Amino acid sequence: MNLFSLLDQTTARHSDRGAVFSGEHQVQTWASVRERALRLAGSVSALGPGARIAVASANCPQIIEMMFGIWAAECVFVPINYKLHPREMEQILDDAGVAQVFASAEIAARLAPLTTVPIEIVGGADYEKRCTADPLDPPRCTDPARLAWLFYTSGTTGRSKGAMLSHRNLMAMTVAHLADFDAPDENCSLIHGAPMSHGSGLYIPPYVLRGARQVVPASGAFDPDEFLDLCAHHPGCSAFLAPTMVARLVQTGRAKPPNLSTIVYGGGPMYVESLKKAMAAFGPIFVQLYGQGEAPMTITGLRRADHLDATDAVLGSVGYPRSGVDVAVLDADGRPAPAGEIGEIVCRGDVVMSGYWQNPTATEATLRDGWLHTGDMGSFDADGYLTLRDRSKDVVISGGSNIYPREVEEILLEHPGVVEAGVVGAPDQEWGEVVVAFIVGAVSADELDAYLLERIARFKRPKRYEFVDELPKNSYGKVLKRELRARLA
Numbered sequence: 001m002n003l004f005s006l007l008d009q010t011t012a013r014h015s016d017r018g019a020v021f022s023g024e025h026q027v028q029t030w031a032s033v034r035e036r037a038l039r040l041a042g043s044v045s046a047l048g049p050g051a052r053i054a055v056a057s058a059n060c061p062q063i064i065e066m067m068f069g070i071w072a073a074e075c076v077f078v079p080i081n082y083k084l085h086p087r088e089m090e091q092i093l094d095d096a097g098v099a100q101v102f103a104s105a106e107i108a109a110r111l112a113p114l115t116t117v118p119i120e121i122v123g124g125a126d127y128e129k130r131c132t133a134d135p136l137d138p139p140r141c142t143d144p145a146r147l148a149w150l151f152y153t154s155g156t157t158g159r160s161k162g163a164m165l166s167h168r169n170l171m172a173m174t175v176a177h178l179a180d181f182d183a184p185d186e187n188c189s190l191i192h193g194a195p196m197s198h199g200s201g202l203y204i205p206p207y208v209l210r211g212a213r214q215v216v217p218a219s220g221a222f223d224p225d226e227f228l229d230l231c232a233h234h235p236g237c238s239a240f241l242a243p244t245m246v247a248r249l250v251q252t253g254r255a256k257p258p259n260l261s262t263i264v265y266g267g268g269p270m271y272v273e274s275l276k277k278a279m280a281a282f283g284p285i286f287v288q289l290y291g292q293g294e295a296p297m298t299i300t301g302l303r304r305a306d307h308l309d310a311t312d313a314v315l316g317s318v319g320y321p322r323s324g325v326d327v328a329v330l331d332a333d334g335r336p337a338p339a340g341e342i343g344e345i346v347c348r349g350d351v352v353m354s355g356y357w358q359n360p361t362a363t364e365a366t367l368r369d370g371w372l373h374t375g376d377m378g379s380f381d382a383d384g385y386l387t388l389r390d391r392s393k394d395v396v397i398s399g400g401s402n403i404y405p406r407e408v409e410e411i412l413l414e415h416p417g418v419v420e421a422g423v424v425g426a427p428d429q430e431w432g433e434v435v436v437a438f439i440v441g442a443v444s445a446d447e448l449d450a451y452l453l454e455r456i457a458r459f460k461r462p463k464r465y466e467f468v469d470e471l472p473k474n475s476y477g478k479v480l481k482r483e484l485r486a487r488l489a
């Protein structure tokens with residue numbers, strides 16, 4: 001089993017149809033993507049099966065042919081978030097033992113002084129020469145356990161580690177997406193609003209299998225107006241967006257383009273109030289996923305229909321287990337916790353990684369007794385919906401009581417004067433830890449305190465408020481709790 005077969009099948013049926021678009025303009029048909037991928041495969045095949053090949057670029061149309069070319073050569077695609085500092089990129093190249101980098105011109109210039117790994121500019125003369133090399137034959141008997149995607153986790157709470165994902169893992173993710181979330185065909189489009197080095201890139205396989213257009217915004221970035229214009233231009237549009245991107249779409253005040261049919265959101269918490277605003281603005285087009293690099297895009301979810309007439313509890317949950325995935329909440333003794341009780345979320349299934357690249361200690365800590373330990377804390381309700389309470393490290397223990405920051409943040413965000421809120425624990429002589437809230441917005445500490453007193457247990461209220469202009473976030477828009485805690489240390 002090789003993921004290249006997805007491109008092969010679609011090319012057989014739709015060879016002359018538009019496959020890859022830069023903005024509104026077609027740049028490749030399926031036949032030309034397949035041919036360029038196999039020629040690229042021919043040009044890298046000397047590196048040998050299993051060689052790690054990194055791609056460090058803002059979203060660009062060539063990412064699709066590189067992905068399938070690297071897979072056709074049985075090499076490993078190592079996506080690198082283009083917003084990382086070159087030093088962080090170099091650490092990934094070093095950790096993964098990367099043999100070749102394809103980078104945008106700007107990244108190549110900044111990375112070259114830091115590494116001896118050969119770097120080639122995507123779309124440059126040497127790259128284009130590769131696309132005329134002798135093509136490889138399509139792979140026919142790839143071991144499904146062969147590594148396809150080495151994903152360095154974004155590190156919201158710790159050092160970046162390479163999650164090893166095989167062809168089988170990404171095939172399971174593809175099938176679950178088509179079973180649970182979306183039913184695209186050749187008259188549909190996937191608009192790459194989010195980074196293709198992460199969620200949007202992982203959605204390439206299911207949409208390629210169904211022959212849907214791959215549309216890469218010409219800016220290579222997420223601009224809400226550009227995104228909405230593209231949705232008005234292309235047929236049957238779907239996209240994966242981070243919650244902060246959904247909020248930015250709503251802020252445009254524009255109406256939903258008729259062709260925009262599905263927005264999958266996830267990868268970080270979507271607060272109920274923000275989700276309601278988005279549904280009021282765009283209608284029932286939202287799908288939620290809960291996943292992580294170690295079980296890409298696929299642990300639990302809420303389908304479009306689950307959002308209709310849903311209670312706040314359902315909207316605030318991460319839904320229920322995805323097709324082919326077992327999900328459980330374990331208590332402190334490692335036993336399944338009853339409904340309503342908070343414990344660590346674990347999952348298993350074909351979508352789960354085989355471990356962290358050359359990191360047996362981290363692998364053993366994370367893959368135990370056949371389960372992936374997500375590090376997220378949550379609880380199932382009596383109807384089977386899972387709600388995330390927080391990452392286990394984020395629990396604040398104050399005077400012996402556990403306080404889950406997410407719960408406090410949800411309430412703070414309901415206050416009309418609060419734009420953003422990040423809650424963490426600060427060391428305290430008396431209490432062990434106290435709750436501290438970082439707030440972006442026009443509101444006073446007294447107002448917030450009074451507001452919380454009405455809505456939440458006293459002991460959960462922040463003992464202190466820090467008013468800031470913005471919250472520190474990683475390049476995927478997640479609030480960096482580590483950094484907030486460091487400010488208080």
Ligand code: AMP
Pocket residue numbers: 153154155265266267268269270288289290291292293294318374376388391
């Ligand atoms: P990453 O591996 O960088 O994709 O981060 C995965 C983490 O993001 C998960 O372990 C969760 O803590 C968080 N996350 C993912 N999806 C959701 C979601 N739908 N709601 C809240 N948090 C999420």
